[in-house]
Amino acid sequence: MFDSIYQDDTIAAIATPFGSGAINVIRVSGKEAFEIVARLFSPKLDFAEIKSHTIHYGKISDENGKVIDDVLISVFKNPRSYTGEDSVEISSHGSPFIAQKIAAALTAGGCRLAEPGEFTKRAFMNGKMDLAQAEAVADLINSRAEASLRGARNQLDGILSAKINDLRKMLIDVSSLVELELDFAEEDIEFLSLKEVDEKIDAVISEIDLLLKSYSFGKVMRDGVNVAIVGEPNVGKSSLLNYLLKESRAIVSDIPGTTRDVIIEEVSIDGILFKLFDTAGLRSAKNEIEREGVFRSKETVKTADMILFMTDASEPFPEKLFKTVAELINKKNIIKVFNKADLIDEPDILRGGVLISAKFGDGIDELFRRMKEKATSAGTYSEKSAVVSNVRHFDALKKSKDFLLKAKETIANNFTGEFIAADMRNAESALGEIIGKVTADDILNNIFENFCIGK
């Protein structure tokens, strides 16, 4: 089915992060992997004799026979490799220059440099994993907090895939019976009453609804929570930030692709990633440049999952700023944070907010609890529950549900089984897209192109 995009040539790529380190790994996969590596490696290896999953020490040379480095090569024989093809991993000294030279020698020797995600795409093509699992590989690599790791693991372990396959099987079983009915229509044998079909469809719909509902939690798990911090100048935003960073055992790593000038920090609270966004520009603009800042801050607030609306507890509540924010986002996503608790002695002004002292740390635990509570307000899921965290899966589930609703309508309108079966088959296909049973080439390409090179 995927002939159009499956290529069986031999690919190579540097698989470790770019930079200097102790080790770099260069991956090779494809039907000529052994042949190409053998030509560059000494001592001479007889790959036919070598066992899979063994490691060999030697020197790798460029196409002119000039030694590049001492390396270890790990040999994986098809189908017992990540891609399912013959594969070699070359472990070299960790200079990017050396890694590039080895990659260049491999391409000179007959490899093609791999596209992003091409190793995983091959694993998918060769049935080593389904599409949802392949996507989980990318999520795993991007995971930066406990929850995103758990979510990706859950999906890689096939928990979502198993659930999707259960639902597909239910639909196939029922639609087969409906189709059988068609064949025997003239003989008046009824395998299944329309009422039963309708009930089976309802059962699938309610399972799909559960999955759809899990998405808001899954999204939090996978992508974290976007938190905009709003407040007048000097209410203590940076003190709060320092406290958050210290108390949250922050996982702070380089994040390619995020707009560094807007994200202030990422913190992990009980394993959930909170991305803190600055909205310093959110006040009345005095000039053109400030207006630009206001505009950007408004966008930040609009797209945030949560607002920390921070005020100075010893000052009057900034009603006007609050009104501006409340117009941009659902009020229930706002947490009012009253800072400088140490300066006041009437905590009854709280009005549903959290009283903290960013200076002394009072109330921070309560703030964490509230942030986590809001982040997981859609419910939590056990590690063994199927959870949807990917918008592509969410859309496919919705599409499947729509076909099932149409099937119910078809039943209600007393159309023939032919139409009912067609709707159910479409619903099943929509589910199949999630695990890659039926997925257009461009969707596949789109998925894998967002992987890093070498995976």
Add this chain to the structure above:
Amino acid sequence: MFDSIYQDDTIAAIATPFGSGAINVIRVSGKEAFEIVARLFSPKLDFAEIKSHTIHYGKISDENGKVIDDVLISVFKNPRSYTGEDSVEISSHGSPFIAQKIAAALTAGGCRLAEPGEFTKRAFMNGKMDLAQAEAVADLINSRAEASLRGARNQLDGILSAKINDLRKMLIDVSSLVELELDFAEEDIEFLSLKEVDEKIDAVISEIDLLLKSYSFGKVMRDGVNVAIVGEPNVGKSSLLNYLLKESRAIVSDIPGTTRDVIIEEVSIDGILFKLFDTAGLRSAKNEIEREGVFRSKETVKTADMILFMTDASEPFPEKLFKTVAELINKKNIIKVFNKADLIDEPDILRGGVLISAKFGDGIDELFRRMKEKATSAGTYSEKSAVVSNVRHFDALKKSKDFLLKAKETIANNFTGEFIAADMRNAESALGEIIGKVTADDILNNIFENFCIGK
């Protein structure tokens, strides 16, 4: 000898460069490596049964049994490992978060996080390589151009070490005979005439001189050539730079530790790394801030190995600026570059410089040739020659030579063989420092501390 700094506990470290990629590798080495990994890994592995150099697929969990990731573990049994100890390399999905979690699980399980260079230090301690070879490992990782790679490979292959050992052997042989002479002094048996001893010492000195002489080339190989580009504003420095970058098939990578605001670019010409430094501040200062710039630019010129003095061929030669530069550095290290060759028709103004057009690319090849010629004016060496590229080795060779000169003086002054032998032993010890036969703990620590973590 090294008991004081050799620790036989089990160490672990992330060995791949920091960041996101397809794969990260976490290294474990030490006598409990198998035991600790076995406790975190499933399926259960019986390391006693497993062969060295084999790879095993499974899941690695944290100390609470929570799965962190699917991994491949590579098993190396002592002494057949990099360190010479039992070792495991854990290859995980390339998220830094996952790598950190695995490292944390290993430390919770009984490993200690490795110091920088500690794996290589253990390799040295266990006799897997000598000290010069260990240093070559760091050079190899830092290599960013063909010449530095060649130099490090040469040293890792033990070519310098073999030469040093030859010289040590010569000294030991002679001094043994001199010492033997002492024992038999009363019996009047002469094993070796003083003249012969003197000649042998001369032979060693001349070999040392060759090695000392190779240092200026070795340094170029290892560290590259610092080139300061000097010129009045608007003489075409940035056009030249663009051309250099395009024509040199530049290897440009992130270089930790360099002062990014001063280095403009690195280019590799015929495998030699040229680091181009800006000296924009080098003109008469109008104010305090400019004076600071002038000062810094003067320092850049002083410490440069080579100056590209760039002028506009269609303008009068900037005698004053040239004089300033010529006072700071040996004139023979200056290459005059006359730009805008396309604007003049009298190339006889060259005065030993190179006429180029940075705009059209004329003369760039000649400039490259001149730069390379100057860089290798100390001579070139074949790939199999012993070359000194490390200042520590250079200093040890000088020290050794000083002891040998002292020995010759001792001979000339007709001192007894006892003194001669002592000088020769000291000379031999100085050579031994290079390969780590006799090296103080603090020197060793200093060497390995400059490695990256995980190596």
